[in-house]
Amino acid sequence: MTAPPKRITDIGPPHYEKYLPPVVKRNYGQWKYHETLAPGVLCHVAESGEKLYTVRAGSPRLLSVHTIRLFADLADKHSGGYLRFTSRNNVEFLLEDPAHIEPLIQDLKAAGYPVGGTNASISNIVHTQGWVHCHSSATDASGLVKCMMDALFPYFVEEKLPAKLRIAVACCLNMCGAVHCSDIAVLGIHRKPPKIRHDVLPKVCEVPTLIASCPTGAIRPATVSGKQSVEVLEEQCMFCGNCYTVCPAMPLNDPENDGISIWVGGKVSNARSTPKFTKLAIPYLPNHPPRWPEVVNAVTNIVEVYASHARKFERMGEWIERIGWPRFFQLTGIEFTRYHLDDFKNAGMTYARSAHLRF
Amino acid sequence: MAENGKPKTKLLDELEKGPWPSFVTEIKKTSDVSPMCDDLLGQLELSYEERKGHWKHGGIVGVLGYGGGVIGRYSDVPEEFPKVAHFHTLRVNQPSGWFYTSDALRTLCGIWERHGSGLTNMHGSTGDIIFLGTKTDELEPTFAELTAAGFDLGGSGSCMRTPSCCVGPARCEWACYDTMKLCYDFTQAYQDELHRPPFPYKFKIKCAGCANDCVAAAARADLSIIGIWKDDIQQDDAAVAEYAAGGLDIQKDVCDRCPSRCMNWDGKKLTIENRECVRCMHCINVMPKALRPGKERGAAILIGAKAPIVQGALLSSVLIPFVPAEELFETMKELISRLWEFWDEYGKNRERIGELIQRVGMANFLDAIGLDPAPEMVTAPRDNPYIFFQNKDQK
Numbered sequence: 001m002t003a004p005p006k007r008i009t010d011i012g013p014p015h016y017e018k019y020l021p022p023v024v025k026r027n028y029g030q031w032k033y034h035e036t037l038a039p040g041v042l043c044h045v046a047e048s049g050e051k052l053y054t055v056r057a058g059s060p061r062l063l064s065v066h067t068i069r070l071f072a073d074l075a076d077k078h079s080g081g082y083l084r085f086t087s088r089n090n091v092e093f094l095l096e097d098p099a100h101i102e103p104l105i106q107d108l109k110a111a112g113y114p115v116g117g118t119n120a121s122i123s124n125i126v127h128t129q130g131w132v133h134c135h136s137s138a139t140d141a142s143g144l145v146k147c148m149m150d151a152l153f154p155y156f157v158e159e160k161l162p163a164k165l166r167i168a169v170a171c172c173l174n175m176c177g178a179v180h181c182s183d184i185a186v187l188g189i190h191r192k193p194p195k196i197r198h199d200v201l202p203k204v205c206e207v208p209t210l211i212a213s214c215p216t217g218a219i220r221p222a223t224v225s226g227k228q229s230v231e232v233l234e235e236q237c238m239f240c241g242n243c244y245t246v247c248p249a250m251p252l253n254d255p256e257n258d259g260i261s262i263w264v265g266g267k268v269s270n271a272r273s274t275p276k277f278t279k280l281a282i283p284y285l286p287n288h289p290p291r292w293p294e295v296v297n298a299v300t301n302i303v304e305v306y307a308s309h310a311r312k313f314e315r316m317g318e319w320i321e322r323i324g325w326p327r328f329f330q331l332t333g334i335e336f337t338r339y340h341l342d343d344f345k346n347a348g349m350t351y352a353r354s355a356h357l358r359f
Numbered sequence: 360m361a362e363n364g365k366p367k368t369k370l371l372d373e374l375e376k377g378p379w380p381s382f383v384t385e386i387k388k389t390s391d392v393s394p395m396c397d398d399l400l401g402q403l404e405l406s407y408e409e410r411k412g413h414w415k416h417g418g419i420v421g422v423l424g425y426g427g428g429v430i431g432r433y434s435d436v437p438e439e440f441p442k443v444a445h446f447h448t449l450r451v452n453q454p455s456g457w458f459y460t461s462d463a464l465r466t467l468c469g470i471w472e473r474h475g476s477g478l479t480n481m482h483g484s485t486g487d488i489i490f491l492g493t494k495t496d497e498l499e500p501t502f503a504e505l506t507a508a509g510f511d512l513g514g515s516g517s518c519m520r521t522p523s524c525c526v527g528p529a530r531c532e533w534a535c536y537d538t539m540k541l542c543y544d545f546t547q548a549y550q551d552e553l554h555r556p557p558f559p560y561k562f563k564i565k566c567a568g569c570a571n572d573c574v575a576a577a578a579r580a581d582l583s584i585i586g587i588w589k590d591d592i593q594q595d596d597a598a599v600a601e602y603a604a605g606g607l608d609i610q611k612d613v614c615d616r617c618p619s620r621c622m623n624w625d626g627k628k629l630t631i632e633n634r635e636c637v638r639c640m641h642c643i644n645v646m647p648k649a650l651r652p653g654k655e656r657g658a659a660i661l662i663g664a665k666a667p668i669v670q671g672a673l674l675s676s677v678l679i680p681f682v683p684a685e686e687l688f689e690t691m692k693e694l695i696s697r698l699w700e701f702w703d704e705y706g707k708n709r710e711r712i713g714e715l716i717q718r719v720g721m722a723n724f725l726d727a728i729g730l731d732p733a734p735e736m737v738t739a740p741r742d743n744p745y746i747f748f749q750n751k752d753q754k
Contacts, residue, residue: 008506010550016455016539029528033647060382064389065468065477072461081461085481087574112380131406135414142382150377175666176484181578242669248416255410268578270570271641272616275577275674289407290373
């Protein structure tokens with residue numbers, strides 16, 4: 001009998017060094033400056049004088065092994081087999097020979113992967129799994145991204161905005177796509193309290209954990225039909241889904257009432273102004289797959305109003321801070337409602353505590 | 360089912376139109392790898408028709424000896440779509456900076472073609488390579504092939520999540536420390552905490568080489584390591600003049616946009632009052648040939664960022680204003696051990712470290728981890744007079 005092969009564990013990821021192009025290895029930490037040659041094409045110049053050319057292309061993030069192999073083949077053909085992905089799910093080819101830039105761009109375009117996403121553009125939309133793979137999603141994510149990027153396509157392939165504009169989609173408040181600091185955030189929401197499945201709750205949930213999960217203390221123990229369960233004080237429910245995360249017997253999904261909210265003005269960069277959270281622009285839009293026309297129109301409108309009013313280098317949030325929120329709502333034609341007034345923990349911080357007013 | 364056993368996808372077909380690459384096309388063209396893709400499309404079409412998801416809540420599956428790295432997923436309509444009755448996800452720890460060779464990608468594709476749906480995310484939100492959809496029986500064989508090829512799983516659940524970093528010194532002149540190496544070193548140092556969830560909730564570390572923060576460390580990481588320099592901006596006057604000659608309005612686009620107004624342009628020379636500079640990166644972003652971060656480089660350490668769940672979203676806040684680049688790994692290891700010890704003892708179930716700090720107060724938190732308060736930690740001192748004076752300060 002042969003011994004079973006030794007089980008390998010806890011090795012961590014491969015060392016990055018073996019994936020770095022030779023020009024990067026030679027100039028690691030010795031980059032001097034960079035220039036943008038065209039939208040999606042960067043040139044980094046090292047102290048040594050050597051140059052590295054980057055060609056960036058958009059992808060749907062959900063990639064077939066066939067597409068990854070296509071990228072691998074293109075890398076072999078044009079960039080010595082070296083490529084990387086960005087934090088916004090773009091693919092980047094790392095070239096030493098500038099003669100390959102144009103042929104690579106043509107190959108990418110022919111395969112349907114547009115080149116762009118640099119500087120004052122709308123880069124790829126970061127997003128969550130949605131109906132493709134998630135249990136708690138209030139909407140799909142990949143579909144929303146596809147529809148919005150189709151509409152905003154010219155802003156990806158050109159750099160014609162006042163500053164960069166970053167969009168993110170999260171299909172529920174868990175926000176595994178972290179949309180709380182983007183220029184524009186598209187967030188799936190529930191609007192009805194959980195429908196408690198009293199029949200299975202005692203079997204699948206720990207009641208104390210469930211009660212503790214609620215940020216507003218809206219869940220109380222209750223006996224239903226002689227069985228231990230819980231009740232929800234519905235007027236205290238803000239439809240966050242925390243209870244469902246810890247207890248599958250508390251589903252919030254409701255096709256008639258689930259929908260999408262739009263948030264604006266966040267950023268993570270420290271350039272000029274400090275990082276900011278996104279703020280509510282539109283509390284609810286209906287969930288209309290497959291093309292979500294209401295969401296696409298709302299986001300396109302916000303982008304276009306921003307593009308035509310903001311000054312050079314002003315991010316969405318910086319522009320709104322300069323002109324003031326009343327003017328933002330006026331220019332975009334978005335209605336200001338009671339839902340725009342915060343009523344959670346730090347609500348008072350958002351009240352206008354001055355007599356600085358514009359008319 | 361339509362002809363040839365392929366699902367009808369009337370609604371999803373609408374998402375193959377338009378100029379942006381389509382995820383529906385990606386799923387369709389992977390049908391030859393695994394019939395799971397057909398049932399995934401079928402179930403997704405049903406979700407589009409009914410406007411609701413069809414995945415069940417959770418399910419604990421994994422590989423032997425690990426408490427994370429696999430997300431269990433089961434269909435709630437398995438009779439209709441039996442091929443995605445199990446459709447588990449593996450998180451595969453990405454290499455620092457998401458660099459690959461074509462051969463490495465082909466190796467990953469081969470493994471996933473043999474054992475799963477052939478669908479991936481490049482990459483998931485935490486930064487991992489996502490292998491999207493396989494059966495329970497395939498988890499161990501996938502893992503065995505991955506580790507034989509030098510890859511390992513990433514984190515999920517209440518663990519140290521897969522750390523991630525920006526491109527850093529591999530391609531960026533603004534990297535104030537080696538993000539790629541620090542990310543790799545953390546990942547290797549904390550393999551146990553990554554694979555066997557020991558904490559009250561998740562813990563994320565993100566390494567950004569400068570304050571532009573391309574990995575959103577300030578918004579998403581419990582521990583945000585953001586590159587910064589201490590001395591003066593490196594300035595090349597000839598290059599500044601070149602930008603001016605090239606049409607850049609240095610007064611309007613650089614000086615007037617500076618948040619601390621620390622720059623003066625007299626039409627010929629740019630003068631920077633470096634003591635006033637807050638190192639925001641704007642002027643450097645606009646004139647990368649002329650201005651560069653200083654030479655005394657390191658990182659600011661910020662703590663506590665998170666998305667809204669449970670008690671509301673937080674941005675990271677300053678914990679240590681500057682750690683020299685060469686001391687980062689050792690200093691951070693020491694700090695992390697103190698953070699985890701405190702969080703482990705006082706953190707409630709599903710309480711991120713930022714929320715714990717909010718609950719117990721920054722002063723108590725600093726006492727516990729042995730750091731002195733510093734004015735860099737606040738935007739302003741308290742404005743409320745309800746002070747909890749301590750016994751040791753009373754007579």
